Every structure is written in C-alpha cells, then in structure tokens.
Amino acid sequence: MSRITHIEITHHQLVLDPPFPASWDTRPRTHFPATVLRVHDDEGRTGIGSGDAMYGFSDYAHLFIGTDPLDLERHHAVLMNIEFHAGRPWPMDVALWDLAGKVRNEPVWRMLGGHTDRLRAYVSSGVHRPVEDMVRVAQQVVQAGFPALKVRFGRPRFEDDLAVVQAIHEAVGDRLELMVDCNQGWRMPWDTAQPWTLGHALVVARQLEQLGVYWMEEPLHRGDYEGLRALRKQVGIRVAGGEMTREPYEFRELLERDCLDVFQPDAVCSGGITGLAKVARAVAAQGRIFTPHTWGNGIGLMANLQLTAGTVGAPFIEWPLDAPEWSAERRDYMLTHPLRPDGQGWFHLPQTPGLGIELDEAALARTLSSAATFH
Incomplete structure (x- = not known):
C-alpha cells in the first residue's frame, strides 16, 4: 500500500x-x-x-x-x-x-462507474458583444459543429440582452440550442448590485420561453429556494443553477423543493469529485440534469468531464470559449495540450490512468x- x-x-x-x-x-x-x-x-x-x-x-x-x-x-x-x-x-x-x-x-471516469466515454460540449461565451458580433459568434459555433451556445445577460438594459437572443434565434433558428445565463446567483466581492426579484425573473423567463431557449441559468439568488420553486411552477423553460452552491444539504434542499431542472456544481469549487458524484446520482434519480459549471482552467474542466462521464452523463457539458479574450490556449496555459472537443463538439474521455x-x-x-x- x-x-x-x-x-x-x-x-x-x-x-x-x-x-x-x-x-x-x-x-x-x-x-x-x-x-x-x-x-x-x-x-x-x-x-x-x-x-x-x-x-x-x-x-x-x-x-x-x-x-x-x-x-x-x-x-x-x-x-x-x-x-x-x-x-x-x-x-x-x-x-x-x-x-x-x-x-x-x-481513468477516473471508469473508477466512477464508466457511464459513458464521451460528452457533447456546448460553447459557453463570456463577453458582452454587440448584437451583430454575437450573431457572428453563433454562426461560427454552428459551422464548427457544436449543438448549443450559452450567452450572457447583464447589459445595462434588459431589452439589449433580449435583442441578442432574438437576433441569434432569427439567424440560426433550430440549428443551435441556446442557453441564457442571467448571473444572479452570486456576485464578485466589489459588486453590490441586488439580484433579480421573482417578478423580473418571470418577465425574462416568459420572453425566453417564446424564443425556445433551452435553459435560463441563475435567474435568482442561489439561496432563494421559494423564488426558484415559484418560478419553475409558473414557466415551462428549464431553470438551471447551483454552480456556487457548496453544502450537501443545500443540494438536498434544491432537489426536495423542486427548485431546479439543471444542477451545475463544479468539482473544483464545491465538494470535489467525491462529493459531486453523490449529488450527480441524486439529481439523475429525480429525473433532473446534472452538468457542471467549468469556468476555470483545463484541469478543472477535465475533472468535471471525468465526473460527469463516470456517473450519469449529460445532454451537454460546458466548454468555455470566447476568443480572442478567452481562448483555449489562455484557459489551459498550464497544460501541454489545451482541451478541445472534436469537429462535432464531442469530448472523448481519455483512456489513460487518472485524469489523463x-x-x-x-x-x-x-x-x-x-x-x-x-x-
């Protein structure tokens, strides 16, 4: 030993x-x-x-x-x-x-159960760009073989955010699933803006639902269990969150109170691979989606790929990319080879021992x- x-x-x-x-x-x-x-x-x-x-x-x-x-x-x-x-x-x-x-x-994914040896990536953008530039990003994502794109809200006016989703929807139609990250679950230390109210989240959700958005992410503060539950009851769009939720009991609350359709904890931020393997299985057992947050570097991305592939799989998994400001080379500068999916957006899990x-x-x-x- x-x-x-x-x-x-x-x-x-x-x-x-x-x-x-x-x-x-x-x-x-x-x-x-x-x-x-x-x-x-x-x-x-x-x-x-x-x-x-x-x-x-x-x-x-x-x-x-x-x-x-x-x-x-x-x-x-x-x-x-x-x-x-x-x-x-x-x-x-x-x-x-x-x-x-x-x-x-x-490999870690086999140690965890070997549920699948591949996962489909969605491109997760991170920059607020003008409408025409966001449309160009979406078209490039389609051309590169990816099935889905996440865009970020948070511009000065809600109408400006909505215009981006509308323009992308008109440009690429059903060739691309769209996710929207509202970024209301937590704040940077110096950002004192208050999170959305349930009323505002409902307005946003109904607009996004009409545009066929796959999920809306973090529409309310991470601890607003009653608000999240009420939101889910009143709209049909999937509600995602939990990326910075930490304690096991908090995930149980989110599950038992029917707060989320999509659970997104990150193995390098919350509970590690050991803790989140249990969360993933509990989420899947309730018919919900487990697909981690992966904004960090390539080591964290690989940890979350191994975790998800080994336990329950996912319809999509996050691949942060928004060049030139956020490229694979920048994100993974500590690795000999930046992590990249194949030409159809699939990550193939390594067969080498450990994380690979x-x-x-x-x-x-x-x-x-x-x-x-x-x-």
Whole structure:
C-alpha cells in the first residue's frame, strides 16, 4: 500500500493582453491566476489538481501526509471540515482522484462507474458583444459543429440582452440550442448590485420561453429556494443553477423543493469529485440534469468531464470559449495540450490512468508567483 509523502502548491499568473471583460465581473481581468496542487506518493506517482487558491490549507496539509491515497472517503470527510474552517480545498480532492487512478491504473471516469466515454460540449461565451458580433459568434459555433451556445445577460438594459437572443434565434433558428445565463446567483466581492426579484425573473423567463431557449441559468439568488420553486411552477423553460452552491444539504434542499431542472456544481469549487458524484446520482434519480459549471482552467474542466462521464452523463457539458479574450490556449496555459472537443463538439474521455492530463512545466515556470511544499 502506497502512502502520501508530500503536497506541493504553486500559484501562477498569466498576463491577459487584451484583457478579458467577463460579463459577470465589473472589472476587466488583466491576469488569469491558477493554483496547481500536486500530491505525491512514496512510489513516485503524482496526482494533479487545480481550482481555488487553497487559502488556509497549509494549516491542515499534515492531515494527509502518511495516509493511503485510495482512502478517498476519509480524505473527503477531512476536506469538508477544512472547507468549514478555511477556503475551498477541492483541488486536493481532484488531485487525490488523479493519484488514485494512477495507483489503480484506470481513468477516473471508469473508477466512477464508466457511464459513458464521451460528452457533447456546448460553447459557453463570456463577453458582452454587440448584437451583430454575437450573431457572428453563433454562426461560427454552428459551422464548427457544436449543438448549443450559452450567452450572457447583464447589459445595462434588459431589452439589449433580449435583442441578442432574438437576433441569434432569427439567424440560426433550430440549428443551435441556446442557453441564457442571467448571473444572479452570486456576485464578485466589489459588486453590490441586488439580484433579480421573482417578478423580473418571470418577465425574462416568459420572453425566453417564446424564443425556445433551452435553459435560463441563475435567474435568482442561489439561496432563494421559494423564488426558484415559484418560478419553475409558473414557466415551462428549464431553470438551471447551483454552480456556487457548496453544502450537501443545500443540494438536498434544491432537489426536495423542486427548485431546479439543471444542477451545475463544479468539482473544483464545491465538494470535489467525491462529493459531486453523490449529488450527480441524486439529481439523475429525480429525473433532473446534472452538468457542471467549468469556468476555470483545463484541469478543472477535465475533472468535471471525468465526473460527469463516470456517473450519469449529460445532454451537454460546458466548454468555455470566447476568443480572442478567452481562448483555449489562455484557459489551459498550464497544460501541454489545451482541451478541445472534436469537429462535432464531442469530448472523448481519455483512456489513460487518472485524469489523463500533462502539465506544461515550462509555462508553469514562466508564470510562477509563489510555491510551497508540505511534508
């Protein structure tokens, strides 16, 4: 039986020129930070994870040294406790699954049950562009073989947001499923705008429903259970959310109260692969859709691909892309090969052990801002 010997955490910053004006952030982003966690065992294997900055984890890293890397449920229980006392530690869970796959010599998606070996991607845009530019983006998405596109609301006027969806619908018709992200579930620390009311969300939902939109995402605050339930009762469009929901009991509330049609937690932000495998199966058992949020880097995207393919599958899974500000090369700068689906928008899960990713050590060295090792 192998044992964990040490854990490395490195922080990196990629300069973004041009900046990335994310639709959910009032401040254009000039740098893209990445945290990379490596967990090593005494037989020379390394598991890789990424996600949050691991604030406060240094106080608790010793709890994993000398333990069996395959004791995933024990490790997850410790990580849940760490999250309560410190920052979100889920890169560690992802790295432990990568390491466990290398110990067992099988890919993570097979360890989780091997539900499917491929997932269809939808393109997830992130920039507020003029109507004609958004139409051009949608046409390019169709030409590239993708089945679906997500656009972002949040322009100064609702009419401007709606004009984008109407124009895309007229231009591409039923050749493309459209999702709309309302971005009302959470805010950046400096953004004090209040989330939508149920009344406003109903107005938006009825307009989107007429345009055949596949789902509306985060139309209300993530904790507005009664509002979400009431919204679902009054409209036919699917309601999506939960990308930053954290606790298992919160997912149970969302399920039991019939708040969502589509659940979107991210393995590197909420519960890790271990916790979300349980959520995915509970969601599917209720006839709902599980398809994670994946806005981060390629390590997190791969973790969510493995999680979803291994457990329950999904009609679509998010692929963040909005070049030139948000390209695959920028997003995955820490990997030797940026993650890309095939010409029909399919991600084929790797057959290699663990997550099946390889770090670009030269790129990580160029972008390094700090490093720490825990024995």
